Amino acid sequence: GDSVNTAARLAVAAARQGDDILCSEGVSSATSPVQLSAHQLYLQPAGSLMLKGKQGETKVFKPVSGDRxxxxxxxxxxxxxxxxxxxxxxxxxxxxxxxxxxxxxxxxxxxxxxxxxxx
Structure with missing residues (x-):
């Protein structure tokens, strides 16, 4: 479905930018800061991208290790x-x-x- 397609587009965009992982605003919103901090991670805004099959830009985030x-x-x-x-x-x-x-x-x-x- 749409989530799988978005994930695939983000994986391609991450590789092009030299990032390991990019995630959507939906993933960022659904992920608890407590869950992330347990692994010494936080999601940093990484701008917006035009993704194939999406109308308008998609806000993206990348996981970063360490304390925010x-x-x-x-x-x-x-x-x-x-x-x-x-x-x-x-x-x-x-x-x-x-x-x-x-x-x-x-x-x-x-x-x-x-x-x-x-x-």
């Missing part, structure tokens, strides 16, 4: 945080635990609250 965001990059600050060492330690621990948890389905939820003006 590194904790260091997310928490590099241009200003020093004063007096929040414990809070930063707890936050970084929660992020680390969610990435390296014993179960691929483990996750952490962190809420950060503050009154207006505390930045």
């Amino acid at each position: 965001h590194s904790v260091d990059a997310e928490f590099s600050l241009s200003v020093e945080i004063v007096g929040r060492e414990l809070e930063m330690e707890l936050l970084q621990r929660a992020i680390g635990n969610s990435r390296g948890g014993a179960s691929p389905l483990s996750m952490s939820v962190v809420g950060i609250e503050g009154v207006e003006g505390v930045g």
